Amino acid sequence: MPTPQSGFSLLDWLVTTLVVLALAGVATKDGRMRSVEDRDATRLRDHRTLLQAILTHHELTGEWPSDEDGAAEDGWSTCTKPGFLQDLVDTGILPQVPADPIDDEAHCYRYRVYTSDPFGCGQTTPFFMLAVRRLETESARLAAIVNADCQGRDFSAEYDLLSLESGPQQSEPQEVRPAATVAKN
Numbered sequence: 001m002p003t004p005q006s007g008f009s010l011l012d013w014l015v016t017t018l019v020v021l022a023l024a025g026v027a028t029k030d031g032r033m034r035s036v037e038d039r040d041a042t043r044l045r046d047h048r049t050l051l052q053a054i055l056t057h058h059e060l061t062g063e064w065p066s067d068e069d070g071a072a073e074d075g076w077s078t079c080t081k082p083g084f085l086q087d088l089v090d091t092g093i094l095p096q097v098p099a100d101p102i103d104d105e106a107h108c109y110r111y112r113v114y115t116s117d118p119f120g121c122g123q124t125t126p127f128f129m130l131a132v133r134r135l136e137t138e139s140a141r142l143a144a145i146v147n148a149d150c151q152g153r154d155f156s157a158e159y160d161l162l163s164l165e166s167g168p169q170q171s172e173p174q175e176v177r178p179a180a181t182v183a184k185n
């Protein structure tokens with residue numbers, strides 16, 4: 001008479017392995033989503049910090065940080081080159097140059113100073129724009145603010161988050177609207 005064997009059968013091992021793999025897949029996807037949300041949260045926090053640092057730089061020096069050092073072909077200074085970010089560190093406003101969590105040309109902080117208003121943004125004094133080109137989650141894009149309502153250019157088509165500031169002499173208050181509701185030109 002055969003003696004019963006204890007332990008797992010091949011089928012038991014297969015089922016157990018599939019269950020473990022399925023749980024690992026769910027945990028990995030959840031972790032990956034959390035990391036995407038964390039990256040967007042970092043971008044939103046950095047945008048607020050940079051905005052305040054640029055305004056502080058203007059209060060201290062009477063000038064906007066330079067947008068010429070490290071400017072890309074389109075005239076915008078980007079976080080992939082030191083430019084305006086290094087100015088904020090050099091003046092002691094920021095302890096270090098902030099970097100986008102991905103830090104490539106598609107995901108980076110962008111900055112530009114305008115001495116005139118070529119796009120009909122309602123500005124009569126020099127002003128700057130600070131932007132985040134791409135946010136990765138829909139919830140972050142819907143919560144982001146594009147406060148540049150310009151007649152001659154639809155910045156919301158290019159940037160998921162954009163601030164237009166001219167300091168204390170701003171000519172007209174800009175209406176703040178979620179990026180998703182800015183009318184397309």
